[in-house]
Amino acid sequence: MNNKEIRxxxxxxxxAKVVELQREKLNLKxxxxxxxxxxxxxxxxxxxDIARCLTEQAARAAxxxxx
Numbered sequence: 001m002n003n004k005e006i007r008x009x010x011x012x013x014x015x016a017k018v019v020e021l022q023r024e025k026l027n028l029k030x031x032x033x034x035x036x037x038x039x040x041x042x043x044x045x046x047x048x049d050i051a052r053c054l055t056e057q058a059a060r061a062a063x064x065x066x067x
Contacts, residue, residue: 001049001052003052003056006052006053006056007056009056011057011060014053014056014057015057017053018050018053018054018057021046021049021050021053022050024046025043025046025047025050028042028043028046029043
């Protein structure tokens with residue numbers, strides 16, 4: 001997921017995406033601990049996607065606060 005895709009989400013979609021990614025991160029963590037994780041790079045990718053979404057949420061909040 002790139003920044004352009006994230007900017008196109010509505011506020012509700014963005015919040016839902018964060019929850020979905022956090023759930024996926026938890027599942028990946030469990031798989032890693034049990035030795036079932038096949039794509040280790042996915043953990044890093046999910047973490048960064050969460051950060052991108054949270055950054056966009058913060059930017060929108062700051063923009064709304066200024067108005």
